[in-house]
Amino acid sequence: MAEDVLHGLPADTPGENRMLLIVDDDRAFLQRLARAMETRGFVVSTAESVSEGVRAVDANPPAYAVVDMRLEDGNGLDVVDALRRKRPDSRAVVLTGYGNIATAVTAIKLGALDYLAKPADADDIYQALTRDPSQKPQPPENPMSADRVRWEHIQRVYELCDRNVSETARRLNMHRRTLQRILAKRAPR
Numbered sequence: 289m290a291e292d293v294l295h296g297l298p299a300d301t302p303g304e305n306r307m308l309l310i311v312d313d314d315r316a317f318l319q320r321l322a323r324a325m326e327t328r329g330f331v332v333s334t335a336e337s338v339s340e341g342v343r344a345v346d347a348n349p350p351a352y353a354v355v356d357m358r359l360e361d362g363n364g365l366d367v368v369d370a371l372r373r374k375r376p377d378s379r380a381v382v383l384t385g386y387g388n389i390a391t392a393v394t395a396i397k398l399g400a401l402d403y404l405a406k407p408a409d410a411d412d413i414y415q416a417l418t419r420d421p422s423q424k425p426q427p428p429e430n431p432m433s434a435d436r437v438r439w440e441h442i443q444r445v446y447e448l449c450d451r452n453v454s455e456t457a458r459r460l461n462m463h464r465r466t467l468q469r470i471l472a473k474r475a476p477r
Contacts, residue, residue, distance in 0.1 A: 306331045307350035308417075311341035311367050312383070313359045317406075321354065324410035341367035349375035352417050355400075357384035357391060365391075365398055372399035381416045383408055393444075435476040442470055 308330035312318040315336065322332045330352065335341040338361050344350075345367060353371055355364040368380045382395040382403045392403040402416035442460065449455040453471070457464040 305351050307348070308332050308352040308354065309335065309341065309344055309350040309367075309371075310354045311335045311338070311344075311359065311364060312354075312356040313337060314356070321410060321413070325354075325414070328410070328414050335367075338362040338364065338366050342370045345370045345374055349378065351375070351378055353378060353380040354413055354417070355380060355382055356406075357382055357395070365395060368395065368398045368400050379417055381413055383413075433476060439470070439475050442467070443475075446471065 306329055308325055310318055310322055310325070310332060311334070312321070313336050318334050318336065322334055326332050333344055333348075333350070335344050336359075338359050341355065341359075341364070345353075349371060353367070355367045357364045364382060368382060371378050371380055376399075378399075380400045382392075382400045383406050384391065384403070395403045401419070404412055404416060442456075445459055446453075446456045449459065453467055454464055457467040460467065
């Protein structure tokens, strides 16, 4: 497949392969990202909700998508799932301000290429969308601390136990009150 030297995007069908859907309920961020991706060669359409995003996918499934995880009317993963069913070769990236390992794993299982924490800049998003899927991403400049990894693991088990504190504490072999204190705190850096 030929590549557009300027943008690194597939060039065999100029309009079709450059279609990008951005779904985010933060209007200012949505507009900035749309402009930035247009300058990088994408033909951009936008949606501000899960329902708008799914309708856009049903009407004309894009080759690329950038989807916020938490939207006012639901979970952005529903848009990723709809896109994967309509267009299996699509490339989607999930953005979130509430990152944790459990949701990242779910996003990848549903077909997202990558999972980026907000605030992700346009260059990071572009790299994630256009990276060769057989290549591993570069290691992070600032990887998670051991405290953060522990917190993420606890959050994952908590979610898998349907947010049941007693069951989570039992499975983690931890005192229930200790778990409650951990869950009440913000994520460590």
